[in-house]
Amino acid sequence: MVGIGAALIVFVALLLTVGAAQWVWAATGENDSTVPERVPFAGGAEPEFHAWNRFHIRYYAMALLFLAFDMEMVFMYPWAVVFVRQGLLALIEMLMFILILVVGMVYAWREKSFEWD
Amino acid sequence: MGLKARLVHLARTGEVPVFAVVGGGYRSAMHQLRHADGIRIVTSPRHASVLLIAGTFTEAATETVNRVHDQMAGPRVTVGWGHREPMLAPTRANPAGDTSEIAAVIRRQFHDVVTGAIQPEPPLLPDVDPVEWRGVGPYGHGGTGMTGGTPYGRPLALRAPDRDGLELDQVPVTIGPWFAGFPPGLALRVSLQGDVAQAVEVVTTSVVSSGPPGVFTRALHEPTPIRDLEMARARHHLEWMADTLLIAGADRLSLRADRLAETIQPGDVEHVTRLTAAARRSLLRLMTLRGVGVLSADIDMVGLGPVARAAGFSDDRRTPEPAYRDIGFQPVTHDVGDAWARFAQRAAEAAQAVDLAARAGSHRAFGSGEVEAPDGHHQAGETGPADRLTSMLDAVLPGMEWGDLVTTVQSLDIDMESVFFGRPPT
CATH class of the missing domain: 1.10.645.10 (Cytochrome-c3 Hydrogenase, chain B)
Incomplete structure (x- = not known):
């Protein structure tokens, strides 16, 4: 029964939010704009081409490296618990793990992935 | 007090957002207006309620100024400041006085238009789509195939090699003449690939005329x-x-x-x-x-x-x-x-x-x-230095990222009032 009650509360809250949004729209909204009014501002010029286009995300190599080291941090939390029990052995294992990642980073460095261009 | 009345009250008591189109003779005066009481100069007409047309222009400015006018969110009002023939748009007032006078005029017009004492201005340009596109093609998206249409009446980007040797989209965009990052009157047609300008062309239409001799x-x-x-x-x-x-x-x-x-x-x-x-x-x-x-x-x-x-x-x-x-x-x-x-x-x-x-x-x-x-x-x-600076832009700017391009154009200090490049003989 608790589950149904919670769902009801969420449903009513949603209804109220939608109702409030509708009321704000009706009270303030004007949607009778003309074509020139809808054109994006480009300093007074008219856009010739559609804005939809594909471009090169230049930070993607950096983003991938960030993800790799981010995941490494995730592994370090359970490792910290094991480290208390295992001591030196756990430390060596983690150093080996980091070393493998560092090799990857050195490779990326050599490939000039960190240069912003 | 209804919601709309509350909003009107808030708008009335705040600073007046003004988008300025600056022509001959008023660049210096605009700098003084920036720190006038109750006025905020904004960089996009979308944020503005008052369009300020200051100084002198050529006939060629009419279309772009009318477009900027229509891009302002309503209720809107247009004010001139020392604005002379050719008149680019109907103005509610057109004083030629100093900063405090124009600031007072702007505040009064804004107050009148948000409280409903005067009618907000209707759009100046006709309500027509650039190209008929709705309902064309199997999904009504303007053409055939996934990228074959002309949605909103505009073709999709061109393709060209980028600096990494990839074939990527290149969109030619005309920015200006009233873009706040450029000197007033300068319009550039920039071919953008992401945020890199691959080609730059100066639009050779002169829109500002020279002010009084300094x-x-x-x-x-x-x-x-x-x-x-x-x-x-x-x-x-x-x-x-x-x-x-x-x-x-x-x-x-x-x-x-x-x-x-x-x-x-x-x-x-x-x-x-x-x-x-x-x-x-x-x-x-x-x-x-x-x-x-x-x-x-x-x-x-x-x-x-x-x-x-x-x-x-x-x-x-x-x-x-x-x-x-x-x-x-x-x-x-x-x-x-x-x-x-x-x-x-x-x-x-x-x-x-x-x-x-x-x-x-x-x-x-x-x-x-x-x-x-x-x-x-x-x-x-x-011809003065501004002509030479303008004509070197298409060689200097390509290859720059957009932010650097704006910084570079600004750093050259181009005075479009004294540019004869593309101006009809007077």
């Missing part, structure tokens, strides 16, 4: 007091610094530069150096100006004033003038020639100008058909 124009034909020339130079450079600081996002420093430009007196070297030191301490230099917009060595910079001197050329028409020699004038130069060097150069020249003005006494200079204006060497009957 002190440097008069100095072409009559010997002029050095004090007047140098104070005008200091003001010009300080206003330019205000623009640069504004584009770099240093709003408070920018307002400070504008206030200083308005109040500066001969001998106020200390004020200028303190402002420059504050700009130096901010991250401006490191973040946006250093290494940006370096002009290559094969560009002929003789006569380009601070742009040439920032690149190390000790080229200044004041040097051979006997009057300037008498008060011990030596041109300042910087090296490197990037946007930061041009900022430091103009800051140093502004400080030097107020110092020269204090020591000038009754000395007069120039008058024989040439003059060293703040933007470089002007000669009677010849």
Whole structure:
């Protein structure tokens, strides 16, 4: 029964939010704009081409490296618990793990992935 | 009190957002309006309720100004400021007075239009789609295939190799003439690939006409007091610094530069150096100006004033003038020639100008058909530095990222009022 009650509360809250949004729209909204009014501002010029286009995300190599080291941090939390029990052995294992990642980073460095261009 | 009434009350008591279209003779006045009470100059008509049309224009400006007018969110009102024929849009008021008068007019018109005392302005351009596209194609998206349509009546981007050798989309976009990051009146057709400008073309339609002749124009034909020339130079450079600081996002420093430009007196070297030191301490230099917009060595910079001197050329028409020699004038130069060097150069020249003005006494200079204006060497009957700067843009800007492009254009200080490039003969 608790589950149904919670769902009801969420449903009513949603209804109220939608109702409030509708009321704000009706009270303030004007949607009778003309074509020139809808054109994006480009300093007074008219856009010739559609804005939809594909471009090169230049930070993607950096983003991938960030993800790799981010995941490494995730592994370090359970490792910290094991480290208390295992001591030196756990430390060596983690150093080996980091070393493998560092090799990857050195490779990326050599490939000039960190240069912003 | 209903919701709409509450919103009207909030709008009425806040600052008036003004989008300004600036023509001949009003660039300096616009700088003063920026710190008027109850006025906020915004950089997009989407944020504005008042369109301010200041100064003089050519007929060619009508279409772009009308488009900017329609892009303002309602309720909107148009105000002129010393706006003369050809009238670009119907204005509710058109005073020619000083900053406080126009600020009062703007506040009153805004108050009247938000409270409903006057009718908000209807759109100026006809409500027509550029191309008929709705309902065309199997999904009604404007054409055949996934990318075959012309949604909103506009074709999709072209393809071209980028600097990594990939075939990627390139969108030609015309920016200006009223884009806040460019000098008023300058429009560029930029082919953008992501945020890299692969090709740049100056749109050769002249939209601003020259305002009344300033002190440097008069100095072409009559010997002029050095004090007047140098104070005008200091003001010009300080206003330019205000623009640069504004584009770099240093709003408070920018307002400070504008206030200083308005109040500066001969001998106020200390004020200028303190402002420059504050700009130096901010991250401006490191973040946006250093290494940006370096002009290559094969560009002929003789006569380009601070742009040439920032690149190390000790080229200044004041040097051979006997009057300037008498008060011990030596041109300042910087090296490197990037946007930061041009900022430091103009800051140093502004400080030097107020110092020269204090020591000038009754000395007069120039008058024989040439003059060293703040933007470089002007000669009677010849085109000025602005023409040369404008025509070098298509060679200098390609390959730059958008932010660097705006910084570079701003750092060149192009005065579109004095550009004859593409202007019909008068």
